Amino acid sequence: MTSNKKDPVLVVLQMTGAYDALNTFIPYSDPHYVDYRPNLQIGPDEVLAVDDKVGFHPSMGPIKDMYDQGKVAVLQGIGYPNPNRSHFRSLDIWHTAEPEKTISEGWLGKAIRDLDPNKENILTAVNFGRGLPRALAAPGVSVASVGDITNYGVLTGIEGEDQRGDALDIFARMYAPMIGSGPVSDYLSQTGLDALKGADILTTAPQKYSSSVEYGGSPFAQWLKSIAQVHLADFGTRVLYTGVNPGTFDTHANENITLPKLWGDVTNAIGDFYQDLKEHNANEEVVMLLFTEFGRRVQENGSGTDHGSGGVAFVMGDAVKGGLYGEYPSLEPEKLDSGDLHWNNDFRSTYATLLEQWMGLDANPILGETYEQFDFIK
Amino acid sequence: MANHDIALMGHLMRRAGFGAQYHELEARAAKGYEETVEELLNPTDETHGMDLDLGERYFMEWNHFIRCVPEYTAFRMINSKNQLQEKMMLFWHGILCTADSKTQSYVTSNAELEMLRQDGMGNFRDLLVKISKDPAMIYFLDNCLSHKDAINENYGRELLELFSMGVGMDGQFNYTEDDVKECARAFTGWTIANGIPGQPYGRYPSTFIFNPDDHDDGEKTFLGRTGNFNGEDVIDIICEQPATARFISRHIYDYFVADEAQVPSWMDTPPRDPETIKVLEDEYFRSNYDIRSMLRVLFNSDVFKNARFARIKGPIETVIGTLRLVGEWTTPKPGFEAIFEEMKHMGQEILNPPSVEGWHTGKEWIDGGTLVRRINFVADHVGDVRYPGIQDIIKNLASQGVTISAEGLVEGCLRHLGHYELTEENHRMLVEHAHQSGVSSTDSREFPQQVSEMLQMIVSTKEYLYA
Numbered sequence: 056m057t058s059n060k061k062d063p064v065l066v067v068l069q070m071t072g073a074y075d076a077l078n079t080f081i082p083y084s085d086p087h088y089v090d091y092r093p094n095l096q097i098g099p100d101e102v103l104a105v106d107d108k109v110g111f112h113p114s115m116g117p118i119k120d121m122y123d124q125g126k127v128a129v130l131q132g133i134g135y136p137n138p139n140r141s142h143f144r145s146l147d148i149w150h151t152a153e154p155e156k157t158i159s160e161g162w163l164g165k166a167i168r169d170l171d172p173n174k175e176n177i178l179t180a181v182n183f184g185r186g187l188p189r190a191l192a193a194p195g196v197s198v199a200s201v202g203d204i205t206n207y208g209v210l211t212g213i214e215g216e217d218q219r220g221d222a223l224d225i226f227a228r229m230y231a232p233m234i235g236s237g238p239v240s241d242y243l244s245q246t247g248l249d250a251l252k253g254a255d256i257l258t259t260a261p262q263k264y265s266s267s268v269e270y271g272g273s274p275f276a277q278w279l280k281s282i283a284q285v286h287l288a289d290f291g292t293r294v295l296y297t298g299v300n301p302g303t304f305d306t307h308a309n310e311n312i313t314l315p316k317l318w319g320d321v322t323n324a325i326g327d328f329y330q331d332l333k334e335h336n337a338n339e340e341v342v343m344l345l346f347t348e349f350g351r352r353v354q355e356n357g358s359g360t361d362h363g364s365g366g367v368a369f370v371m372g373d374a375v376k377g378g379l380y381g382e383y384p385s386l387e388p389e390k391l392d393s394g395d396l397h398w399n400n401d402f403r404s405t406y407a408t409l410l411e412q413w414m415g416l417d418a419n420p421i422l423g424e425t426y427e428q429f430d431f432i433k
Numbered sequence: 434m435a436n437h438d439i440a441l442m443g444h445l446m447r448r449a450g451f452g453a454q455y456h457e458l459e460a461r462a463a464k465g466y467e468e469t470v471e472e473l474l475n476p477t478d479e480t481h482g483m484d485l486d487l488g489e490r491y492f493m494e495w496n497h498f499i500r501c502v503p504e505y506t507a508f509r510m511i512n513s514k515n516q517l518q519e520k521m522m523l524f525w526h527g528i529l530c531t532a533d534s535k536t537q538s539y540v541t542s543n544a545e546l547e548m549l550r551q552d553g554m555g556n557f558r559d560l561l562v563k564i565s566k567d568p569a570m571i572y573f574l575d576n577c578l579s580h581k582d583a584i585n586e587n588y589g590r591e592l593l594e595l596f597s598m599g600v601g602m603d604g605q606f607n608y609t610e611d612d613v614k615e616c617a618r619a620f621t622g623w624t625i626a627n628g629i630p631g632q633p634y635g636r637y638p639s640t641f642i643f644n645p646d647d648h649d650d651g652e653k654t655f656l657g658r659t660g661n662f663n664g665e666d667v668i669d670i671i672c673e674q675p676a677t678a679r680f681i682s683r684h685i686y687d688y689f690v691a692d693e694a695q696v697p698s699w700m701d702t703p704p705r706d707p708e709t710i711k712v713l714e715d716e717y718f719r720s721n722y723d724i725r726s727m728l729r730v731l732f733n734s735d736v737f738k739n740a741r742f743a744r745i746k747g748p749i750e751t752v753i754g755t756l757r758l759v760g761e762w763t764t765p766k767p768g769f770e771a772i773f774e775e776m777k778h779m780g781q782e783i784l785n786p787p788s789v790e791g792w793h794t795g796k797e798w799i800d801g802g803t804l805v806r807r808i809n810f811v812a813d814h815v816g817d818v819r820y821p822g823i824q825d826i827i828k829n830l831a832s833q834g835v836t837i838s839a840e841g842l843v844e845g846c847l848r849h850l851g852h853y854e855l856t857e858e859n860h861r862m863l864v865e866h867a868h869q870s871g872v873s874s875t876d877s878r879e880f881p882q883q884v885s886e887m888l889q890m891i892v893s894t895k896e897y898l899y900a
Binding site: 143144196253 | 532533534535537692745774777778785787788789793795796797799800801802803804805806808809812813816856858859862863866869870886889890893894895898
């Protein structure tokens with residue numbers, strides 16, 4: 056681990072919809088790639104090559120720049136046993152780190168519990184988006200889930216500053232725990248007061264923040280900006296989570312039109328975020344994980360690609376030892392897994408590495424067993 | 434009409450339905466409690482808002498071959514006159530779970546939900562047979578992959594563990610691993626035609642078929658009985674078990690009376706109210722497994738009537754109840770999807786339970802994220818004076834005289850929300866608040882806003898999280 060002044064922070068970026076691994080991190084010189092992708096192939100002159108075999112999608116310039124600076128680990132062939140090609144189920148598997156059975160506790164939820172066992176900080180983890188991803192859920196773990204940081208909190212619909220102020224004042228008094236009202240009522244009180252307090256603290260983040268970086272207008276870019284604001288406000292937040300809306304990367308059709316735009320928006324936002332951290336001298340304490348629920352079919356369907364398996368994920372940040380990890384799955388027809396890339400490294404190895412080498416936690420109890428770790432953390 | 438009767442009706446309609454507006458509570462209370470229970474149990478008004486195929490003509494984005502079944506289900510819960518039928522559909526959907534994340538065939542899921550509506554208050558044995566032949570279930574729990582020479586135990590196990598008996602009761606296991614295997618053998622050959630997943634050829638309704646060539650007709654020993662059992666024989670034996678009576682009774686208690694312990698702990702955690710469970714168990718056997726009879730006994734019991742505000746509302750109850758209260762989405766219009774999403778963000782998505790175990794209930798519905806979401810959703814709706822249901826409340830309160838006391842405002846609002854009750858301390862605080870904001874005359878320009886703000890304050894209380 057690097058010698059941080061501050062506690063290490065993990066930012067998780069969920070690219071819902073399943074991005075096409077083959078056209079994200081592209082095996083551009085493999086003759087099979089050209090055969091499988093008559094319409095959707097991206098040529099050697101366009102690919103942002105990292106070597107003579109593979110390279111980034113042309114719209115992923117900002118991540119390629121970070122890669123060139125040695126700050127991006129590419130997890131090739133990432134997946135899990137018996138790949139599931141349902142968006143919901145596969146996302147669940149990534150969230151719970153449990154492919155065999157359905158469970159409701161998330162891997163980060165458990166990590167948050169370990170980071171803050173006595174619940175000293177109600178903002179140990181913050182999610183930006185609609186609804187809380189199961190990754191962050193665990194009994195007894197409270198995570199603030201924010202749609203819009205400038206308008207976050209309870210009773211935001213009450214008009215008039217004075218009226219809302221009065222209402223919140225009464226709310227706080229009404230949620231005060233009462234002696235002898237029982238554990239459920241105490242729990243509800245605590246949750247209500249935490250939500251109130253969390254909102255009070257969180258909404259100060261934008262006021263404290265100033266930056267020369269101008270983020271794009273997409274929700275994802277704005278959420279990353281909020282993440283920067285929360286991180287820079289020094290609330291002691293250790294896990295920050297956001298992503299794109301469900302189905303965004305689900306490129307069944309017109310992939311060569313949508314994918315460039317999506318990767319452009321996403322990676323520009325990531326590049327801006329990194330610049331923002333740098334401007335505030337806060338770039339060393341943040342590591343990002345960017346993932347999706349599964350890969351897509353090797354054979355295109357004409358204008359798009361259908362659900363497949365075997366993906367690629369990225370871990371980014373100053374503390375990351377950049378380079379290629381895992382193996383690029385073979386494209387030889389007989390080595391495919393029913394027409395899909397064959398995964399070769401279990402996503403829980405990446406989780407274990409992040410939990411243990413970056414966050415300083417014991418990964419074993421969180422993931423249920425021991426997984427071989429990478430050495431992508433410096 | 435005595436306030437007591439309307440308050441009791443409010444309770445009944447919150448439990449046996451998704452709540453009702455005040456004028457409906459008055460009308461039902463005038464009719465009588467037991468009469469209303471009978472009407473809920475044996476509905477005569479078949480109006481349920483809208484048929485799915487008609488809905489698809491209104492909602493351009495709806496097409497039940499691709500999507501919209503969860504949204505349609507929500508729309509119907511709002512508008513159906515057969516409130517208990519919808520409530521029982523949701524009850525069984527949380528127990529006899531299937532998830533679209535695996536089945537990926539809304540057309541088949543819709544058929545399942547319709548079956549739960551039609552048979553959810555009937556004979557439990559028949560319901561178990563129907564769910565065992567339900568194409569979505571057969572696919573969801575892999576019974577179509579269970580073969581004579583290679584059984585897949587998934588359905589056999591869950592049928593025992595989660596659908597009928599439960600793992601154990603009073604500290605004892607209810608069945609053995611051998612029983613699971615024998616159970617699974619009895620269901621071999623119960624499979625589907627038109628395999629479910631839509632891709633790549635599009636979705637078609639699946640149908641149940643029995644394949645005698647793939648059915649293991651050999652001798653089986655199940656729960657101590659021996660014979661050449663098939664699935665229906667096994668269900669007969671299951672239904673005779675005291676464990677089944679206990680399991681169903683506890684579920685009914687948890688859903689209609691008061692929050693129970695979570696299902697996985699039932700083997701070792703005794704029921705919260707053993708006497709009421711015993712009453713339900715006895716009725717289960719007396720009525721020959723008739724769910725309707727069990728519900729009748731329950732709704733007419735003092736235990737039920739006295740269990741007001743003993744359950745934390747689930748997200749679906751919260752969202753549907755709020756929309757029924759304010760009178761929104763009584764007719765189709767664009768934008769329903771966003772409403773549907775609310776339940777999901779509060780932690781309960783129709784046709785996507787987190788696991789085959791269904792949703793955990795009670796305080797597990799509430800965390801920092803879902804609490805904020807819930808309070809704001811309800812407060813935003815009751816705070817909008819344009820909704821007909823809110824206008825009615827304002828009009829009703831104004832019709833009682835030109836002047837209104839702070840106390841009168843708080844009590845009037847609580848009454849119109851279905852006779853909610855606050856702790857003395859919280860009640861006092863709201864009266865004080867109303868007093869300070871200077872409410873006095875019901876014909877003032879500020880009055881509507883004062884009412885809606887009071888409603889907002891009430892729905893954000895801890896007490897309002899309960900039903």
